[in-house]
Ligand code: SF4
């Protein structure tokens with residue numbers, strides 16, 4: 027009873043249920059493999075991105091550089107930005123940088139970026155790996171051009187900076203970094219300490235371009251101020 031009838035409907039319905047369960051099973055397996063494939067691709071894409079960015083993560087890129095992974099894929103290593111820089115600020119990355127080999131970067135202690143008004147490095151790039159910079163402040167004020175450059179942010183070491191007390195060193199007056207900055211009092215300023223005996227330089231990250239002119243000028247060795255590349259903030 028229940029296995030057959032004159033019109034065969036119980037069998038048909040059982041068959042449909044069976045087929046439907048097979049279909050569900052089939053769909054489940056295919057969805058499982060599809061999800062596994064997506065997961066695997068995602069895993070490898072993430073690993074590749076980590077590897078690619080990891081290798082170039084310490085490099086300070088030219089003004090207007092895209093985010094690190096896009097920059098690595100867009101830059102054809104043509105050297106046009108390097109040739110266009112009137113200050114010889116751009117260096118070609120060597121083999122130690124892995125996938126970043128041949129790409130341009132800045133070593134501010136040797137030659138910082140002078141934030142040329144026309145940003146010729148950017149206009150020379152034929153691939154769109156360097157784009158004209160725009161940047162908004164927290165207050166909503168928007169900048170464009172050299173003042174909007176963000177290739178990193180300066181960071182001061184209180185252990186090395188001459189204005190701070192340290193073993194075998196009494197604090198002294200120094201504000202070379204502020205004086206060398208193209209935006210003194212805006213991107214970096216002197217701030218008196220609590221007892222008003224000394225003033226220390228303080229970076230305002232919102233306005234700092236990462237140009238490295240402060241690093242170049244700092245009299246300590248190693249420099250008491252360094253640039254953290256922008257990709258470290260992502
Ligand atoms: S802004 Fe001027 S100094 Fe800086 S990297 Fe570009 S061309 Fe060179």
Ligand code: SF4
Nearest residue numbers: 207234235237238240
């Ligand atoms: S604080 Fe240093 S890196 Fe920042 S804009 Fe001034 S000179 Fe350039």
Ligand code: SF4
Nearest residue numbers: 187188200202203244
């Ligand atoms: S130039 Fe160097 S030592 Fe002098 S205040 Fe700036 S960070 Fe400190």
